[in-house]
Amino acid sequence: MASSRSEGSSASSRRTSPSPIPYRVGPLEYQPAVACRCGSKAARWILWSPDNPGRRYFKCADARSGGCDFFAWVDGPTSSFLREVLNDLWDEVWKLRREKA
Ligand SMILES: [Zn+2]
Structure with a gap:
């Protein structure tokens, strides 16, 4: 099951693309x-790392x-199931956008 994403892009471990969805707030x-x-x-941001997809955190705006090195999670840890779902969706969104481009 963990190998489901390995057939995708080699960039899955290092993401440089921005959030796949616009910030609602x-x-x-x-x-x-x-x-x-x-x-x-x-400032409240949304992290899109493979380990924490879509997890919000606070960080110094400066x-x-x-500024300072303040950091705090907004959301609790993501369950392994949701992490897989979100990572798969993230991959699909960027795959489709690449195809469209
Ligand atoms: Zn600060």
Whole structure:
């Protein structure tokens, strides 16, 4: 079962494509606000790594320009079943987009 994705692309272990779906809510539009160590509202992003597909997390909004290293998960761990489903969907979305391009 774990081999189901190995026949896909070799890029499955390292993803460089952005989220396959548009964000429903902007990174700073969520409520209630969660503050990072700088005291600013932390940005909420969606991770699309093979281990954590579609899992949301908080990170300092200024992390790339001298902010803090604040990090916190929004969602709990993804079950192995959902992880497979989401990874398969992720692969399908990008496969179709590549074919369309
Ligand atoms: Zn910060």
